[in-house]
Amino acid sequence: MTTAPYTGTWPQWQKIAFRFCFIYFGLYILSTSFSDFGTLMTYLTKFQVLIADTLVYGFNDHILHFKKELVPLAGSGDTSYGWVQLILYLILAFVGTIIWSILDYKRTNYRKLDFVLWNSIRYYVCFMAFSYGIIKVFLMQMSFPLLSQLATPLGDFLPMRLSWMFIGYSNGYQFFSGLMELTVFGLLLFRRTVLLGLFIGLGVFVNVLLLNLCYDIPVKLFSAHLVAMCLFLISPDLTRLYHFFICNRTTAISAKYHFSSARKWMRVTRIGLKVIFFVMIGLVFKESYDYYAEKPPKPSLYGVYDVDTYVRNRDTIPVLAKDSIIWKDVIFDRFRMVSVNSTDTVLRQNYRRGYFYYKQDSLAGTLDCYKWDHGDSTYLWKIKYRKEKDRIYLQYKSGADSIRISLRDNHRKFQLERREFHWLSESNR
DSSP: OBOOTTSSOOOHHHHHHHHHHHHHHHHHHHTOOOGGGOGGGHHHHHHHHHHHHHHHHHHIIIIIOSOSSOOOSSSOSSSHHHHHHHHHHHHHHHHHHHHHHHHTTTOOOOHHHHHHHHHHHHHHHHHHHHHHHHHHHTTOSSOOOOHHHHTSOGGGSOHHHHHHHHHHHOHHHHHHHHHHHHHHHHHHTSGGGHHHHHHHHHHHHHHHHHHHHHTTOSOHHHHHHHHHHHHHHHGGGHHHHIIIIISOOOOOBOOTTOOOOSOHHHHHHHHHHHHHHHHHHHHHHHHHHHHHHTOOOOOTTOEEEEEEEEEETTEEOOOOTTOSSSOOEEEEOSTTEEEESOOOTTSEEETTEEEEEEEEETTTTEEEEESSSSTTOOEEEEEEEEEETTEEEEEEEETTEEEEEEEEEOOOOOGGGGOOOOSOOSSOO
16 A cells, blocks of 8 residues: 555645745745855855855845855854845745635645655665765864874864764764765665664754764754755655554555656656756766875974974074973974964964964975965965984074074874774773
């Protein structure tokens, strides 16, 4: 026996709820940027951004006045732009539901649009589960703590960075997290396993949402939407689940995702959309694999160095603990990044250390230094360097000042880098 959720007359509350969800989730999915999940998606994203920005900024400037200037979505998904977008979509869904209900009050059901909505949300969750799962499996989302982070006092970290390092520390844990998301992806691909995939996905995404809420990770809105989508897709099966798990009764088979049509163009469109979906999945996999395979080795200057001498214009400046500007130690880290124990605002300040990036010319013995790691970053200096065994000598011009710094490798080994594992532990560590 199978259920036929699309046929018959729907109760009024169900039609109203469907209209609201169709408008809201439709707006949310259509405005999602896919440029991070494949270079070919960049052109689509430009069009999406143009439409979304026009709506969001216009709504804020002329109606809501949430903030004078909205901060766009970037590393954070919980910016003022994100919240205004959420409010706008809720209002549009509410108003749209009222208008739709008035104009279409005679409709008995929405079986065709219902099929479109369920599968749009299903494949959206499926795609996101793969996108975030694959980068965890390749150990790319959360990296092992950098030397600069290992040298930073624990109390100086914000909760998000602490959680990022907690997950990135363990390759096994991050791999397992990604494997569970890929399991959700695989189960959602097939109609017969969608419900199982949604239950596993609900557990995975609730855990992600709690991490975001409890560690103040700025992806709260996005993870909350994934949880809401899973709950939405599970909701029609609640009666069946109640009968099976609680009442110990046989229950009907769901035909919610069943597709059959005598129209050729609908069958061709369905196949075409699936092909596009798997092409997008392939692009995500390729870009993730290429990044993983081309992970750069440790740079030649890699290590933690103490400042022996700091000379400015032939004057030797004492390296004092109370002087927050003078460099006290220098860490040459991965990803062409340097951090300095200094609060000099010329450098990018983060967790009470100054950061900059460099491009190394080994033949000339120079480092071209930039405040950020992108092409249009502020240029800082050209540093001449010389490496001798456990020492590095730096010389550069900072404004009108000539700076010479002598560094000594302190050969520091952090306990956290050892990644020791003990089956037998006679005491707490």
